[in-house]
Amino acid sequence: MPELPEVETIARQLRARGVEGRKILSVKVNWARTVEPLSVASFSRQVRGTTIDEISRVGKWMMFLLSSGKTIMIHLRMAGGFSMEPGQHDRLVFKLSDGPTLHYRDTRKFGRWKLVDDPQEILDKLGPDALTRQFSPTYFREAMRKRHRMIKPLILDQSIVAGLGNIYVDEALWEAKIHPERRSDSLDDAELSTLFKAIKHVLAIGVKNRGTSLGDGKTNYRDVEGEAGGHREKVKAYGRSGKPCVRCGTFLEKIVVAQRGTTFCPVCQSGFDQ
Numbered sequence: 001m002p003e004l005p006e007v008e009t010i011a012r013q014l015r016a017r018g019v020e021g022r023k024i025l026s027v028k029v030n031w032a033r034t035v036e037p038l039s040v041a042s043f044s045r046q047v048r049g050t051t052i053d054e055i056s057r058v059g060k061w062m063m064f065l066l067s068s069g070k071t072i073m074i075h076l077r078m079a080g081g082f083s084m085e086p087g088q089h090d091r092l093v094f095k096l097s098d099g100p101t102l103h104y105r106d107t108r109k110f111g112r113w114k115l116v117d118d119p120q121e122i123l124d125k126l127g128p129d130a131l132t133r134q135f136s137p138t139y140f141r142e143a144m145r146k147r148h149r150m151i152k153p154l155i156l157d158q159s160i161v162a163g164l165g166n167i168y169v170d171e172a173l174w175e176a177k178i179h180p181e182r183r184s185d186s187l188d189d190a191e192l193s194t195l196f197k198a199i200k201h202v203l204a205i206g207v208k209n210r211g212t213s214l215g216d217g218k219t220n221y222r223d224v225e226g227e228a229g230g231h232r233e234k235v236k237a238y239g240r241s242g243k244p245c246v247r248c249g250t251f252l253e254k255i256v257v258a259q260r261g262t263t264f265c266p267v268c269q270s271g272f273d274q
Ligand SMILES: [Zn+2]
Pocket: 245, 246, 247, 248, 249, 250, 265, 266, 267, 268, 269
């Protein structure tokens, strides 16, 4: 599932492909639910003829700021992605001025495009983006201390910090040597500081490696150029259950935490004082 590094990679590549500044000449929606709650006709009418002025990102949301003043807010959910080439799973296609065509593909069909007057309608519900300065050590410490929730679901909660999903949370907790079921208010200053740095680190490395692809299946993340993310070989915890911890050699274990499959090292991440 695309998380902050994957969405950031796609946004950068769409800019590099010159999508910004181009007019949307035609709109084709192959899967009507993509643009819910608007009808295909209403979405197409409001988008056609406008220019994509800017592409930006907050958390896992990508935004196309249109010359009409409206914004398309895109959430890729499980398997959404973009290509400049046509494909079997294209759900939405924009023909752009001066030649290129933008293809939104989505094998699982869960991704959503919301046309809004003001992005704040959605952004107000999010915590600070994990890679911005607003997500600061002080903010993080206070957010963790005033709650008594398990650490993993708490940092997955987009209203607390925007951008993390299952992959990078498992990576950050492994990096910080913190058990995923620890209560947030049981973490001391040193642990919170280590975890904060680990979150920033795993996301930055993920962006640098153009995101993570975990398999070769068609639902897997691919960047705009059709390439798998380069982060797969760098993953230390996520998807490695039964394999040895690269730090201590213990076999990693898989458990379910708040309904999410979770891989961790029972030795490095043992410290369990509720
Ligand atoms: Zn270990």
